[in-house]
Amino acid sequence: MELQIFGIRHHGPGSAKSLKLGLEKMQPDLILIEGPTDANDMLHHVMGEGMVPPVALLVFNPKETHQAAYFPFATFSPEWQAFLYGGTHGVPARFMDLPQQYQFNLSKEDYKPGALEEGDPALEPIIDPLSYLAKMAGYEDSERWWEVSFEHREEGEEVFPVILELMTALRENAGLKESRHTLLREAFMRKSIRKAQKEGFQKIAVVCGAWHSPVLDPSDFKIKDDNAILKGLKKVNTKATWIPWSFKRLSVSSGYGAGVISPAWYELLFENREKVVIHWMTLVARMLREEDLDASSAHVIEAVRLADTLATIRNLSIPGIGELQEAVRTIFCSGYDAPMKLIEETLVIGKKIGQVANDIPLVPIQEDLEKYPSIKNKNGQLHKTYTSKEDSRLELNIRVDSNLNASLLLHRLNILDIPWGKMAKVATNKKGSFHEVWELKWEVTFPILIIEAGMWGNTIVQAASTYIGFKASKASQLHEVTALLNSALYADLPACIPTLIQQLDEHASVTNDIGQLMKALPGLVRILKMGSTRKINTESVEKVVSQLIPRICISLPSACISLNEEAAQAMFSNIVEVNRAVIGLDHDPYSKVWTDTLSHLALMEGGSPLICGASARILFDKGIWDLALLDERMRYNLSQGNDSKKSAFWVEGFLFGSGLLLIHQPRLWAVLDDWIGSLKEETFNDVLPLLRRTFSGFSESERSKMLDLAKREKLPKSKTQTHGHFDEALATHAVSTVQLLLGIK
């Protein structure tokens, strides 16, 4: 009976290549691979049609969706090569590791390394043995050390005995106590091997992470001890399925600890080891050329030479991705980093996305998604654009049920950070809150994101509700919570509203930042207004609003004193927003306390002139100030005694949004005119930019009217119509409509 243990590095292209050679030489009749046995049923799909790596095995608990484990594989993953060897040679290949059924039940404690006993030989515990070895060899990062020591070399299968010896020595001498999790897994793997031996297999190849390789030979351990370790484990039900994966996700997290730094490079390295450096550099040159950057073949030659020399200086047999990137930066990018991002994205990490066969079962959240009528039905609003590459635009009237369904789905996916649709601004002529316009753009990564969202729940609604609650608990600012609450309402997730309101209330009562409070109000008011269209109970929101407005009004005046220009601008736009919100609420007590505050601001000495002017304008618009009072205040603020810059700011605040007021109120025009006339040349030059900024915000026609006014030497006496260009025939069309509107006819 032969047993050969292949200690590999997960996602190591060198390991994959050596393993392939090793298996071909050994010709095993069974391959056992490190991976949970409850996923074994899915392994036959590897050879199935339509499987394109990178793909991942997902093992999950259908009842507790946050219990999920991902096992991604790329072509250069040794495990994947083991599957392929099994498939092509008709040799059974299966997993041997502790099932996730048990692993999901382990506690955090089980993952901690064991405590050292007193008198242990090791002076200090080595937390990560591989990086310990790497440091001894003079490398900062253990991945790189491994790559240099084992993967870049040309030796094939001879490398495995060396690794085994090294790991044996390390595990004996490192003085490390494994976590219970590791011990359980290793005991189970030995158990699996024993079982296979009993089944009668004669030549078993065991493929596992190098660290486990010294302890997997079952003849070194007693059956009784292993059984004792594994006793008393609790079990949950699990399901397994294949899902597509991407290089980008592989680079973030590979399922076995840290991510793979450079999947695209690894793939190239695995496929074409001999010419990999030249190949990669040529790809860089071609890509840079597409971006209109200088990149000739001479550049490629020099870059390859530099990378090779760098590798020699660093004692490497071939350059690694670090040397390549440094050579590219020096030769192609003139030493700068900017174009490197592009290279990193496509040639280091890579944009590859895998595919799984059609007959592979969907995960629950995918099923739920495809059940949405707007996707499922042939005439559903999202049916055609689902998984389509083309961008499109969708207009929805959410009073229609089928439209509402699509809208809710898009909102919910947005909450789950899957931005399929972006809501565009609705043209004002459409009926406001019933109308939504979406820009749709499906990304190839979305299926992965949807599957991942499955950890928050089995349905889209469940996942979105849980996730939004999670986001709210992480929010540090009041307006973030408001935004979340807002999106929860749009997405119709009533289950999470109480939690969000509570969060909101907590943030609102502790924050001292009036800017935050003011930013929160418009969102809440929108929720109140929407509540009526979407039939949502908004009582709790009302309660928060009823506290928020008085709090804003109390602290606002003191917050408007001695602001610098930037802060005044921010406060100014807050005031405009709050004003709009209060108008929207249409509730007298609120309006009263708000206008009182504004009156205070408008008359306050030492307040920011911008805000003072804006308050005056709002009060006049509301009809609380009459023209006489406004005229008086304007003269006061624009009188000679003031700093002319302050006056200019007052004008800016006063005229925000529209200059029509000046056109229609000759008295105010005169005051402004007098003031500008009275400015000295120097001061005029000072305030000119401010005035220009104010006036440039007005519409073309407003400005031309003002120009007319300014050109006339005297003030316009009355609104006399000039008849020069009057076209009566054209006017008759309009007249009839106007009559209809006014009810004259």
Next chain:
Amino acid sequence: MANLELLRPHAEDQYAEELSVLIKQDTRPKPENWAMSPWSVVTYLLGGTLENGFEIEPKYFGNRRLMEVAVATLATDRALLLIGIPGTAKTWVSEHLGAAISGTSKLLIQGTAGMSEDSMRYTWNYAKLLSEGPSKDALVPSPIMNGMQQGKVVRLEELTRIPSDVQDTLITILSEKLLPVPELGMEVQGRSGFNLIATANDRDKGVNELSSALKRRFNTVVLPLPASLEAEVDIVKFRVDKIGKSLKLPVSEPPIEEIRRLVTMFRELREGKTTDGKTKLKVPGSTLSTAEAISVINSGQALAAHFGDGTLKAHDLAAGITGAVVKDPNQDTIAWKEYLETVVKERKDWSDLYRSCRELI
């Protein structure tokens, strides 16, 4: 006169011992006509302990990989272009590279706007030229021609200040390693070991961009400002100690706290925000590099030594700091005043510095 010490000896003289020990223990393969192997050059630049226990002092503080790229470039006989804002040790690195690779840093051309092609190629000894006519004796070779003949590294300072048409003289020299002398019907061919290290500043105004043909002949390495506050403080401290010794300033070591404050100020003004990231600042036009921090500390020490009690204090630094920050009296003064009022004034232990600086503006 001869007994007077040099103000600043060449790198190869100042570090002669280090260089000779490195050459002696060097067992690795050397590129042809190099004094030592690329590994030893990197060690010489970054410092370290040799197998025989000999300490090599670090010359460059910063990313090891950058220096490896620079040395590898020279080893592939490509010309090296070091780019960075003033004070990022470009010249310093090129001097030491020359000393370590060729044993000399003296083959140097200083690039200026008024430079002619002659200073890159060769000129004539006109007296001889007139009396004897064109001959090899009458030829005065440029450092580049010398470097080509002797197979040594030549340094070219401020490449981008040289007019573009003069810059392009380098193209044939770098690609064909050839310098023709048509007057004598001869040519000089570069011998192995010959190479060029150029430096250029990317913040200057009115410089001449390299033509793309010339750019392609250079491998470019950008030398950055120190990444962290700690690193920068260490650099300043190390260099100040060194310079203090060679200038024989009769003072005690500068207090590390003063250095830290100064470096913090420079970094904050350079980056336009305070270290805690809470306050946005106006950025003055001055470069405020590490090298400037070093010279501010130095002049402060001189002040303290000659007019103070020998210990570096805030008011010894104030003048130097103000001078370094305020280069443009209009814009920079505003930025500097704002920084003093909003940041320096608020910091608890900085009141002495605030007062001293405030007095000066």
